[in-house]
Amino acid sequence: MCGMPQQHQDGSSPSPKTPPRRPDASMSLLTNVMDHSLDDGYAEAAERRGVVGSSRLPTTLRAKLGLAVGLVLAALVVTLGAAQANVAAPTVALERQKLIERIQSGTNSADALQKNVDQLRDEVDAKQRAALGDQGVGSTALVALEAGATPVKGPGVKLVVDDAKEASTGNGGGPRESNGFSDTGRVRDRDMQRIVNGLWASGAEAIAVNGQRLTALSAIRAAGDAILVDNKPLAPPYTVLAIGDGQRLSTAFQESADGQYLHVLQQSYGIRASISAEDEVRLPAAPSLIVRYAKPVPGNTKADAARTGKGTK
Numbered sequence: 001m002c003g004m005p006q007q008h009q010d011g012s013s014p015s016p017k018t019p020p021r022r023p024d025a026s027m028s029l030l031t032n033v034m035d036h037s038l039d040d041g042y043a044e045a046a047e048r049r050g051v052v053g054s055s056r057l058p059t060t061l062r063a064k065l066g067l068a069v070g071l072v073l074a075a076l077v078v079t080l081g082a083a084q085a086n087v088a089a090p091t092v093a094l095e096r097q098k099l100i101e102r103i104q105s106g107t108n109s110a111d112a113l114q115k116n117v118d119q120l121r122d123e124v125d126a127k128q129r130a131a132l133g134d135q136g137v138g139s140t141a142l143v144a145l146e147a148g149a150t151p152v153k154g155p156g157v158k159l160v161v162d163d164a165k166e167a168s169t170g171n172g173g174g175p176r177e178s179n180g181f182s183d184t185g186r187v188r189d190r191d192m193q194r195i196v197n198g199l200w201a202s203g204a205e206a207i208a209v210n211g212q213r214l215t216a217l218s219a220i221r222a223a224g225d226a227i228l229v230d231n232k233p234l235a236p237p238y239t240v241l242a243i244g245d246g247q248r249l250s251t252a253f254q255e256s257a258d259g260q261y262l263h264v265l266q267q268s269y270g271i272r273a274s275i276s277a278e279d280e281v282r283l284p285a286a287p288s289l290i291v292r293y294a295k296p297v298p299g300n301t302k303a304d305a306a307r308t309g310k311g312t313k
Contacts, residue, residue: 114287121285125150145206148215148286152206155246156281157253161195161262162237163187164270185270187236189222191262192229195240196220198258203249204242206283210234213286230287237272246277 125144144150164185196214199207207214212229219230226233242249253259254275265271 117287118285121149148206148213151283151285152243153280153282154205154243156204156241156243156278157199157246157250157275158278158281159195159199159240159242159253159275160237160273161187161191161240162272164272166270186225187227187238187271189220189227191265191271192227192238193220194258194261198253198256198261199240199242199249201258202244202252202256204244206243208241208283210239211284213284215286218286241278241281241283243281243283246279250275250277 145152166185192209196207196209209220209229212218212232212234214229219228221228221231223233226235227238228234254263262271262273266273
């Protein structure tokens with residue numbers, strides 16, 4: 001009869017059918033994480049605040065007005081900043097141009113004064129020679145030559161020293177390692193000092209560096225990475241001209257300790273240098289000279305006797 005449960009032939013009722021086993025039953029932890037990606041506590045808190053599915057924008061008129069005022073103020077600040085930047089840029093450019101013009105004007109004035117000094121020096125030399133006549137002209141010219149007060153020309157050497165193509169750090173412990181400077185491929189003031197002193201010791205009679213005549217009172221110093229000769233900055237390459245017996249002076253310098261120092265700079269730091277004997281080089285006069293006089297010390301018996309021509313007992 002329909003609706004009646006079927007029975008087995010032995011009279012027992014059939015057992016209910018067991019549900020099939022899920023394929024991911026062994027991965028219950030992973031399944032739980034996938035089904036509940038948001039922690040229940042967060043979901044409940046969001047529901048209590050009433051923000052689920054709703055916007056976070058302010059809903060009241062007062063809050064909307066406050067937000068609008070804040071946005072207007074932010075836009076105003078950005079606009080004012082941009083406007084000030086646009087206004088300040090021409091001002092800075094104008095000040096920079098004025099500074100450049102002042103520097104150029106000062107440089108031109110200094111050059112004009114230097115030309116005037118050279119002209120006055122030539123006039124003084126001419127009048128001095130006219131006043132002395134034949135008396136002492138030779139000794140005066142020799143003193144002026146040794147002091148660097150007059151331009152000179154004659155045979156000599158030309159030494160050109162330049163920075164390395166790429167300023168790279170040396171091997172350390174080199175000949176120029178000292179406090180205050182890093183060992184790089186740049187020519188330093190102490191390098192020029194040694195080069196100039198080596199030329200003097202090798203027999204040079206007069207020396208000029210980049211057109212700056214050296215005297216007994218000249219100083220080679222540094223200001224940052226720039227080399228100064230008598231407080232005038234020089235730019236590489238540095239051309240050193242020296243008056244003397246060209247070939248002999250070149251050989252003596254290269255064989256000296258300072259010439260070997262320059263060779264080490266070339267090998268270890270990539271500094272470029274070349275030296276050649278020249279049939280004629282021209283050196284200008286020193287731009288400014290300080291005349292100093294020597295006087296005998298009072299009370300020196302021997303000096304007083306030599307000055308008066310009287311002997312001592």
